[in-house]
Amino acid sequence: MTPNLHDAPIGVFDSGLGGLTVAREIMRNLPAERIVYFGDTARVPYGSKSKNIIVRYSRQIVRFLKTQEIKAIVIACNTATALAFDEVANEAGMPVIGVVEPGARVAVQTTRNKNVGVIATRATIHTGAYTNAICSLDPEINVIEQACPMLVPLVEEGWIHDRITDEIIMRYLDDLLAHGIDTLILGCTHYPLLRSAIRKLVGDQVALINPAYETARELERLLSAEHLESTVPIAPGEPYPYRFYVSDDPQKFTDFANSILPVDVKNAKIIPIEEF
């Protein structure tokens, strides 16, 4: 390994904006790491699409990220992790982590009554990926999954603190709460943006698991285990320690990034992703 590789960026990708919540946790918790982020804004969302399509799109993104001399890949999208993790790992030829395993592991450590709820997109729920990941760690845990297709559009509409959003969240959570869950995995990268609304509705007795945060911690362990940690902290004024690429007009992406990231995102470049 060249010393250079330690200071190479982490490739992070998502179907669009949601994965920025994962990038945010990496920035906060691994401040020496550089990032190349790709958001597939031309083909968003993935959550209602099939495995074949999600695998094809994810592999194209990995091929693009590999042109950026990255040292590891974070699949910052629950749907792509649930449906395409193995194919991404095969294509990547470098360390890859997704958001499902880290979220599942913390849920297993957190639950006391062994009733865990999962909310996610329809595609993620359809795979049963969270149930599989949790039960392989503790087969006694009862996992109740719920697809919540309206939550991403609500976040993208900006109705974060809104009576209608509260009502829709309650409709989705009713059944999970009736099952007595004490732990709830926010299994889509948009959902942490609804965290305070969800907290208000479920009360203090239900632990909310944000896989974005857990994924950043998992990335830290992985880089350490593989001796890939950054050796050169990001210097003030270093050009582009965080680079952003998208597949459609970057304006909405840049606005959203600037509203949630601790850094100023000046521009994002458009990539013709279907050519990769």
Next chain:
Amino acid sequence: MTPNLHDAPIGVFDSGLGGLTVAREIMRNLPAERIVYFGDTARVPYGSKSKNIIVRYSRQIVRFLKTQEIKAIVIACNTATALAFDEVANEAGMPVIGVVEPGARVAVQTTRNKNVGVIATRATIHTGAYTNAICSLDPEINVIEQACPMLVPLVEEGWIHDRITDEIIMRYLDDLLAHGIDTLILGCTHYPLLRSAIRKLVGDQVALINPAYETARELERLLSAEHLESTVPIAPGEPYPYRFYVSDDPQKFTDFANSILPVDVKNAKIIPIEEF
């Protein structure tokens, strides 16, 4: 022109399922016409994306439809009509109609107080296509446009008759009603599926314009003017007078098609649309 061309199918396309409401009106009103329908289910929705992307996707679809020996094209998608009509017409080299002009024309004929409302996707509203089309026919008409990004997800979630949906519709329509509109264009092909909910909320004094129906009538006039009407009625038992193609897993598409079309849709074929 070969006699054959009269009996060639009409190419109809949309970003996904919504354009089936246009196909339905063509089946009902032009029962002798054959149809090849393409729904871009791998890249749906278009309504939140940029002109560049919508033009690129629409041209790929036209290139696919041209392999199907069609005689005319209907852009059964408000967003693609508003953002890519000229580019589609250039690519097609055959008669093309969209859904915006027919809807605008009937709204102009219908309004009495010259206050017309338009609801549509964010991308369609952003172009001002309906305002332009209406004002070019009657510059005295006051057009009030409203983007309604939540309505397509609500329809796709199946919450058609639902208190939450009513509340969201009212939020979007409040301002239009305050302007005293007497005519409302349902400017997205999903919205006619919410027609009864909208009717209940706006009362009998507001005329609802469904561009799908108007587009079928416009297609009839166009075929007649171009001497392209079908000369051979669809025979009972004729194989595949209606053919359906999609870019992702057809199951959801087929289920939806069977719920709204007057014919039985047995299968839809997947096309790798990005190769066109």
